[in-house]
Amino acid sequence: MLSIALRTMRTRWVSFVGSFVALALGVALLAVTGLALASSLDAPERVPERFAAAPVVVRGQDTLRVPTPVGERTEELARPRAVPGAVVARLERLGTVVVDRSFPVRVHGRDVHGQGDHGRDVHGRSVPGDLVGHPWSTAAFAPYRIDAGRAPRAADEVVVTGGWAAPGDRVRTDRGTLRVVGTVRGLGFEDAVFFTDARAARLDPVSVQLTVDAEASDVRDAVRDAVRGSAGVRVLTGDDRRYADADPDRDREALTALNALFGTAGGVTAFVSVFVVASTFAFAVAQRRREFGLLRTAGATPGQLRRTVLAEALGVGVLASAAGCVLGAYGAPHLAARVVDDGLAPAWFSIGDQTWPYHVAFWTGLAVALCGAFAASWRAGRTGPVEALREASVDAGTMTRGRWLCGAGLLLTALVTLGVSLAGDPGDLLHRKTYVSRPMLLITAVALLAPVVVRPLTRSLTRLPARLPSATGMLVRENAAAGVRRTAAVAAPVLVTVALTGSLLGATATLNEAKATETRERTVAAFVITAPGDGGTGLDGTGVGHTGLDRTGLDSTGLDRRTLDRLRAIPGTEISPSSSSAVYVLEDDVALIRSDARAVADPEALTATTRLPLAAGRATDLDDHSIIVNEEWEEHTVGRNVRVWLGDGTEKTLRIAAVMHTGTGGNGVYVTPANAPRAPVDRVDVALTDGADADAVADRLREAVGPAGGQVSTGDEWIAAARPQTSGTTRLGFLLVLGIALLYTAISLVNTMLMATSDRARDLAVLRLAGATKGQVLRLVGAESLTVVAVGALLGLVVTGLNLAGMSAALGLLSVPVAPVLPWAAVGTTAGACAVLTVAASVAPAALTLRRRPVEPATIRE
Structure with missing residues (x-):
């Protein structure tokens, strides 16, 4: 049977190309996400930035520590405490103490249409969007050095980093009109504005950290011997001085976001891979029932047929997984560079030399191929010898007992878990992990039960066209309804793409609308003033x-x-x-x-x-x-x-x-x-x-x-400004996920339509012999393709509706009643893309088939 499998793969290579490409791309994406995750597990130790040249930094209590029966729990304080006066007095005996201060500064007159974090001042020069104010005495700890002008001496004098201003310029800010008297070279981690120490103290009266020019051991002794109020004071030296920088955990937070992004993409990749490969193998086996019937007539056992199908899947899986690993090794560095360029990862992020992601991707791909072919192999094993004599193209027995059990079980599981969540913890349905994973359960359930509704749904969609004088509508209805397996196989990838697009984008849009509704309902002020x-x-x-x-x-x-x-x-x-x-x-x-x-x-x-x-x-x-x-x-x-x-x-x-x-x-x-x-x-x-x-x-x-x-806004302006927007990381993650789904849809649709159209050569030839013109036949094929896409899109909308209805019900229980927001534009675009792909993939091979004389394919015997 192994030799038969190899010969089948060679002669039916068109049927396996789509599975090969889909699986290879899936393995490549798994390798890419695995390599990215492996590279993000260990971030390099950050070095001090603002205090790289400071001898010792003393920081007030900035962490809450609470003992519990299972250990100490910690959280960063929203309002870190200043270093106690008694500690400061003790430190001043050891050496020079410099108080640090940091506060935001914003330039008036910036062009609100500026690119990224920068805008334009009244002179047309690029101005950083967020400036940070410091006292000049702390500049030496970075260190910053004057490269033009001098240090500030008066209250309205400042020194700035970068080249956006020059000595002698006057700049209007929310701290008043400032006169630039000097500039320093920027060090890349902030856009700073240095005031005199006295002016900085007035602008930011409370300081939570300071530097001491003394031996670290003496500083620790002084802090330890001070009054009890010094509890929680930290003495930072060496690399620990990075904790005195602004947002020292930003790398860790960025990597957490990356892990969520790549983890979601990897999960969806695995799901769609299994889904596409399983549906492709199922359709391929259904097409070959006469071939399997001949093998059964020749004495092949059901087990031998199953092993043949699995051997074919094994061959495709090994080759595709190996190709995917090669593609992953090539694509991972490009992905890393892209997320760094988009600001989603720190500048140091790059792909490491780990090898375990390749093993995971290869064996996962092989398992996906075998799992996708497993169900199809059982159908092949049940093929009887009489199948070799069948001439009818009407699909019968499409819903097996196992398919009924799996489909109904998954649907019941989805509905029961939804009910449990609504009754116990409605807020869980609003979490990203939940509204990303739940659609997959419903998609699988609806896809398994699709043959039950394909025939009535197809007849409903084509009822009006079937009543037209032309026979095209009637033929579309009968062909699509008769070929249930073909219709379900083509509709499946459309279902996946439309359902994921509607569910993911609709979930974030519904949540944003709910949050905007909360803000709108609770804001009754006529004006809102912000500092x-x-x-x-x-x-x-x-x-x-x-x-x-x-x-x-x-x-x-x-x-x-x-x-x-x-x-x-x-x-x-x-x-x-x-x-x-x-x-x-x-x-x-x-x-x-x-x-x-x-x-x-x-x-x-x-x-x-x-x-x-x-x-x-x-x-x-x-x-x-x-x-x-x-x-x-x-x-x-x-x-x-x-x-x-x-x-x-x-x-x-x-x-x-x-x-x-x-x-x-x-x-x-x-x-x-x-x-x-x-x-x-x-x-x-x-x-x-x-x-x-x-x-x-x-x-x-x-x-x-x-x-x-301060800034004065009307209530309506305040509500509009407060309207939540999907974060860049979330948006990019969903685009990546939907891109994977759309790519797989394209591959699966093209492959399935090529298989289906080549299998209908005799049907098309009979139509030509009956008097249909080439144009009529091609229009018939195109209309059938559009009908099948409509079936998949409607099933995808059903999944989307169920998901968003559950989220809307949860919001209602949480006292935020809001109607589900369906992203019609995105869903329509996705369905339109699927329609274009399907029509092109069906009409093109049909046109090639029609180039032959009609009598040739019509007389073919299997």
């Missing part, structure tokens, strides 16, 4: 807000008391100032959970400007001894006490004053300023009293916040 450095919204998409950090990882400066007094003095308004912070809680005695917090001084004003999604309690009951939590908290009963840690690590016990609905998962908590230490006011919500003139109030608000650099 300089707050990035424009201060929102994480739900209205609670982030912890005051902008894109540079720096704390917003906040609005000072004088600005707030000017705002309160504006007639016709009610203002609600608030600050961003965080609160930590220990759940189940093992998990330290961080929640974003917003601190409001006046709960009455809060209710006038914000509509909280309360499930229990009243917002007006909030005071310095209480907290408003959400239903995600383990303890969320009004009146109960909870032990929490504040943003600076202070432990407190607070009473629950009210409970908010869970929503999309970002509702956070509310506290008073007493429980948000050192959190500056970064946002002011403004409500209008009856009869107030909105335009006049807007002018007064801008006048009041102008000196502080």
Whole structure:
């Protein structure tokens, strides 16, 4: 039987080309993702940047450490503490102490249409999008060296990095109009603006770290011998000085995102590979039932036929897997370079010399080939000798008992798990891992049950065309309905692509719409004022807000008391100032959970400007001894006490004053300023009293916040700015996943249509002998192809609808009722691409077949 398998592969090579290419590309992608994952497991140790030349850096407590029965749990503090005064006094006896400060600076007049992180100033020069302010005394620790001009001496004088400004220039910023008196060469990790030490201290009064010119051992002794308030103070030397840089964990976070990206792509690659190869082998076996019937007549046993099919799959699998590994070795470096260029990976990221990803990809590819052919081999083994005598082309017995069991079992599993999630944890359906994996279960179930609905669905789609005077509509209906296996085999890849496109893009669009709805429903303020450095919204998409950090990882400066007094003095308004912070809680005695917090001084004003999604309690009951939590908290009963840690690590016990609905998962908590230490006011919500003139109030608000650099937005502008957008990493990941699906669809469609059209040579010849012209036959073939694509697209829409309906139901249970958002444009584009491919792959070989005399294929006997 092995020799028969080899001869079959040689004579029916067209039938195996599609499987070979699909499997080779799948193995290549598995090798690429495996190599990328292997290369991202071990990041190189970062070296200090801003403090590369500093002798010793002393940093205040920046980590919360909570002992639990299973070990210590840690979280980064939202508000790191300053180095205690007693420690500073002890350190000043050892050597020179330089206080470090960092704060955001933004240039006015930047072109909002600028490319990337840069824009244009009024002179047309490129200006960095995010500048970082420092005191000049810290420049020597990078080290920065003056290359033009001099050091700053007056309050309005600065030194800048890069070539976007020159000595003598005046620059309008949110810190006032600054005069550039010097420039230094940029070092690549920041775009810095250096002020005098005195001006920097006024702009950023609280410092959490400093440098000491002394021996490290002496510094450690001084810190250890200081008062008890020095607990948590860190002495950083050598490579540990990198922890004093901005966002020292950015490489780790970037690699985590890469792991998720490549992991998702690898999972989808494996799924689609199995799906395409299985459907291709199943269709190939169905086409060869007469051939298998002849072998059975000649004495071949069912086991021998199964081994023949598996031997064919083994041959294709070995060759395709080896070719895929070669392609993967070539493509992995290009992928690494692309993710670095797109900013999704650190500049140092490259493919290593690991070999295990090749082994995983090769053996996975071989297993995929064998698993895909396994079901088909059983169908081949059941072929009876009488099949060699069959002339009818109508498919019968397409739904076997095993197919019924698997299809119904998978569908039932999908529905039961959906019900369990809705009843127990609706929020789980909003997680990316869930809405990426669930469609695969439904796709497989619908594909297995597709033959049940193919015939009635085809007849429904072609009912109207079949009633037309031309016979084309009737022939399309009968041919598509009769060839159930062919229709299901062609519809399967269309189903995969449409379902993945609709489910993945629809899930993110539905979530974004739900978050936008939350923001819209809770924002009742007429105006929203944001502080300089707050990035424009201060929102994480739900209205609670982030912890005051902008894109540079720096704390917003906040609005000072004088600005707030000017705002309160504006007639016709009610203002609600608030600050961003965080609160930590220990759940189940093992998990330290961080929640974003917003601190409001006046709960009455809060209710006038914000509509909280309360499930229990009243917002007006909030005071310095209480907290408003959400239903995600383990303890969320009004009146109960909870032990929490504040943003600076202070432990407190607070009473629950009210409970908010869970929503999309970002509702956070509310506290008073007493429980948000050192959190500056970064946002002011403004409500209008009856009869107030909105335009006049807007002018007064801008006048009041102008000196502080604040930004005034209307409520509608605020909501629009806060509307969540899919992140670049997520968008690229979905494009990669959908690209894989579309590529496989193209391969599978072309291969299947070539197989199907070549198998219908006699049918086409009979049509020609019956009087049909070549044009009529080609139009018939094209119409049949479009009908099959429509069947696959409709099945894909069914899967998409089920997935998005489950997510919509979960959002409704979480008190965010929103209709599913179906990406019609993307789904239509995908279905259109499938239609073009299918028509081209069917009409082209049909046209070649029609070049022969009709009598030749019509007289062929098998």
